[in-house]
Amino acid sequence: MSKIKTIVLGALFIAIGIALSLIFHSIGGTQLGNILLPLHFTALLTGLVLGQWIGLSVGALTPLISALAFGMPPLSPPIAIFMVPELATYGFYAGYFEKHHLNIYLNLAITMLLGRLVYSLAYYAIGAMVGIHIKPVIAILISFAVGIPGVVIQFVLIPPILFAMKRKFQNE
Numbered sequence: 001m002s003k004i005k006t007i008v009l010g011a012l013f014i015a016i017g018i019a020l021s022l023i024f025h026s027i028g029g030t031q032l033g034n035i036l037l038p039l040h041f042t043a044l045l046t047g048l049v050l051g052q053w054i055g056l057s058v059g060a061l062t063p064l065i066s067a068l069a070f071g072m073p074p075l076s077p078p079i080a081i082f083m084v085p086e087l088a089t090y091g092f093y094a095g096y097f098e099k100h101h102l103n104i105y106l107n108l109a110i111t112m113l114l115g116r117l118v119y120s121l122a123y124y125a126i127g128a129m130v131g132i133h134i135k136p137v138i139a140i141l142i143s144f145a146v147g148i149p150g151v152v153i154q155f156v157l158i159p160p161i162l163f164a165m166k167r168k169f170q171n172e
Contacts (some may be wrong), residue, residue, distance in 0.1 A: 001050075001169060010054040012048060016060040017042030018069070025072050033072060034143075037150030039063055043153060044111065047094030048104075048162050049169075055091025060063040060084050079125055086119035103161045112151060116140065 001009075020038035039062050063073055067080035072078060093114050097107040101157025120140045123132075 006050050006054055008126055008144075009050055010058050013042050013046040013050070013058050014065060017058070017067045020116075021066055023119070030133050031146075034146050035149050038148050039066065039073070039083065039087055040090060040112075040115075040147075040150065041154055041158070042107065043090040044094045045158055046159060047091040047096075048098045048158070049071060049165050050095070052095030052099065055095040056088045057091070059087035059091030063087055077132060078126060078130060082119055082122045085122045086115045089118040090115040096161060104162065105155065107156075108155060108158060116144065118152045119143070 020042065021033055024032045024038050029138050030171045040064060043055065045057040050058075063083040067073055067075050072090035073083055090111055090160045091113040094107060097111060098104075102110075123140065
């Protein structure tokens with residue numbers, strides 16, 4: 001795939017992530033977005049389809065653009081800032097493990113755990129600087145519990161979408 005096509009598709013993934021986030025947040029408020037994880041979904045899929053570096057870029061840019069344009073995820077408290085390294089990790093490692101032909105389900109599991117670890121570290125470091133008083137362990141456990149439906153959806157939907165996209169790109 002050409003570099004220009006890859007960059008255009010990366011921009012399309014950013015737009016899809018923001019659109020999904022807007023749809024979920026407008027239907028169900030903040031909670032539906034927290035439950036279904038639309039930005040996580042697109043960061044993972046971008047890394048798998050377009051590779052680790054575009055995945056990292058899309059993962060880092062999408063929450064910032066969405067926050068600045070539409071206020072979700074919020075910048076205060078700095079949830080969007082916590083999500084930048086998390087989603088960049090998702091995009092990078094999903095692409096890295098895909099390039100090394102790791103089983104898709106194992107890829108998703110390891111990548112999601114690495115992303116949450118990075119989120120935890122960001123929460124701990126940045127949260128302490130901005131005066132967030134919820135203990136990081138509690139915040140992480142809450143985010144895991146609330147995000148379980150989104151994780152299940154990712155495990156169900158991402159593999160068939162990835163395989164369909166691979167077939168499509170191979171035929172071009």
